[in-house]
Amino acid sequence: MMRSYGQYCGLARSLEVVGDRWNLLIVRQLLIAPARYRDLLEGLPGIATNMLADRLRDLETAGVLERRLTGEGCAVEYALTPWGSELRQPIEGLIRWSTPLMIRGPEADAFRPEWLALAVPALLDTRVTTRPSATIGLEIGDAPFQLRASSSGFEIGAQDGSALDATVRADPAYILGLAAGALTLGDARALGVVEVDGDESVVLAVFAA
Amino acid sequence: MMRSYGQYCGLARSLEVVGDRWNLLIVRQLLIAPARYRDLLEGLPGIATNMLADRLRDLETAGVLERRLTGEGCAVEYALTPWGSELRQPIEGLIRWSTPLMIRGPEADAFRPEWLALAVPALLDTRVTTRPSATIGLEIGDAPFQLRASSSGFEIGAQDGSALDATVRADPAYILGLAAGALTLGDARALGVVEVDGDESVVLAVFAA
DNA sequence: CCGCATCCTCATGGATACTG
DNA sequence: CAGTATCCATGAGGATGCGG
Numbered sequence: 098m099m100r101s102y103g104q105y106c107g108l109a110r111s112l113e114v115v116g117d118r119w120n121l122l123i124v125r126q127l128l129i130a131p132a133r134y135r136d137l138l139e140g141l142p143g144i145a146t147n148m149l150a151d152r153l154r155d156l157e158t159a160g161v162l163e164r165r166l167t168g169e170g171c172a173v174e175y176a177l178t179p180w181g182s183e184l185r186q187p188i189e190g191l192i193r194w195s196t197p198l199m200i201r202g203p204e205a206d207a208f209r210p211e212w213l214a215l216a217v218p219a220l221l222d223t224r225v226t227t228r229p230s231a232t233i234g235l236e237i238g239d240a241p242f243q244l245r246a247s248s249s250g251f252e253i254g255a256q257d258g259s260a261l262d263a264t265v266r267a268d269p270a271y272i273l274g275l276a277a278g279a280l281t282l283g284d285a286r287a288l289g290v291v292e293v294d295g296d297e298s299v300v301l302a303v304f305a306a
Numbered sequence: 307m308m309r310s311y312g313q314y315c316g317l318a319r320s321l322e323v324v325g326d327r328w329n330l331l332i333v334r335q336l337l338i339a340p341a342r343y344r345d346l347l348e349g350l351p352g353i354a355t356n357m358l359a360d361r362l363r364d365l366e367t368a369g370v371l372e373r374r375l376t377g378e379g380c381a382v383e384y385a386l387t388p389w390g391s392e393l394r395q396p397i398e399g400l401i402r403w404s405t406p407l408m409i410r411g412p413e414a415d416a417f418r419p420e421w422l423a424l425a426v427p428a429l430l431d432t433r434v435t436t437r438p439s440a441t442i443g444l445e446i447g448d449a450p451f452q453l454r455a456s457s458s459g460f461e462i463g464a465q466d467g468s469a470l471d472a473t474v475r476a477d478p479a480y481i482l483g484l485a486a487g488a489l490t491l492g493d494a495r496a497l498g499v500v501e502v503d504g505d506e507s508v509v510l511a512v513f514a515a
Numbered sequence: 516c517c518g519c520a521t522c523c524t525c526a527t528g529g530a531t532a533c534t535g
Numbered sequence: 536c537a538g539t540a541t542c543c544a545t546g547a548g549g550a551t552g553c554g555g
Contacts, residue, residue, distance in 0.1 A: 100547085102415075103352050103416055105416065105417040106331075106417075106421045108424075109415075110407040111400040111401070111404040111407065118325070118528070121317060121321060122315075122318060122321070133536085135536065142312065143313070145531085147528090147538085149538090150538055150539075151528095173536095173537075186402070186403070187397075187399030188396075191317050191320040191396045192316035194395070194396060195320040199314075205312070206318075207312055208313075209313075209315075212315045309545090327547070343519075344516095352548095354547075354549060355518085355519070356519080356548085359518075359519050362519095380555095381517090382517090
């Protein structure tokens with residue numbers, strides 16, 4: 098638990114809960130989906146096992162997440178509380194703010210396609226939310242997804258057979274930088290084709306509204 | 307400078323720049339107004355002098371803030387760059403998220419009236435931004451201010467002679483908690499009168515649109 | 516004074532090994 | 536699988552010094 102700032106300020110008190118190293122990244126993983134301990138270790142490359150255990154305890158105590166026992170046997174699962182889920186807004190703000198840092202490209206950093214599920218909605222132009230019929234196609238690895246944008250938010254589901262209006266193919270490690278710089282739904286423009294040099298590929302397609 | 311997370315994720319890269327202890331609180335102070343070293347020390351109760359110096363250097367290197375020489379002589383002043391100013395959005399999100407932490411009240415924490423200049427706009431209901439004529443009166447210490455809300459944002463200026471529609475008097479140390487729980491401009495309701503037990507008082511008044 | 520730099524101590528983070 | 540225990544490196548915090 099972070100040492101108190103001793104300031105009666107909303108920002109300071111928030112940071113006493115989620116300002117510790119790794120905390121917001123754990124919340125990021127749980128915003129994508131509830132997860133088990135092992136999933137979190139994989140989704141947070143570089144974290145030490147004791148750090149993850151400590152942080153999960155802190156965040157549970159603070160009321161940001163909760164431990165749940167899934168149906169089969171005694172499997173432990175971690176999920177955000179309603180209050181913890183509301184961190185989506187500031188986290189999306191930080192993802193948008195990172196644009197100048199992301200367009201440098203991935204360099205030696207790790208990349209996980211699941212992070213797109215959080216980043217792409219955050220990076221889409223806000224005009225999307227006023228166009229109820231907007232739909233974006235996402236293919237992560239071999240699994241095709243469809244990202245539906247409506248006034249009530251974004252929803253990821255199975256992809257139907259809609260024709261593509263524009264298509265982009267990019268290495269997973271570059272897709273975020275490309276999206277940050279160029280992706281807006283208002284004009285649905287193609288981002289261009291980038292060479293794929295890894296064995297894992299992501300196809301990001303923008304459909305017409 | 308924070309150790310790298312080694313993740314090609316916008317949130318992780320943002321946190322490598324502003325995730326270190328004190329960094330976002332320094333940005334908070336500069337969002338209120340550009341400030342000198344001494345002002346920052348006073349506005350950040352609890353910070354050590356070497357921490358402030360280190361962080362200012364880090365944030366300048368990262369491009370979040372810049373050192374400026376003010377007109378008279380060689381007085382150093384710190385101000386946010388345009389990119390740094392864009393942290394207002396995620397910071398306001400964290401201020402809103404802190405509501406359950408703030409309604410506990412100030413306890414033993416320090417309070418500075420200037421923090422209201424950031425918190426009040428962040429806590430106002432978003433309906434405010436769709437009512438161009440909305441105006442809020444703020445009195446910090448002896449200085450009366452007027453907070454004008456328009457579609458282009460909030461602006462703080464001198465107070466004119468407008469009649470009050472509702473008035474709230476509260477100790478500065480409680481005003482944030484009250485505002486977080488009860489203040490919406492849509493119905494402009496009074497928050498009630500709270501005893502003032504300090505020598506410094508804040509009057510928060512909600513005007514009719 | 517203001518704007519830092521140095522020094523020292525202690526809490527925290529990180530890597531690895533290990534256990535129920 | 537889901538964490539603890541251990542050890543070491545790093546960073547925070549406080550006091551103080553010091554040049555302009």
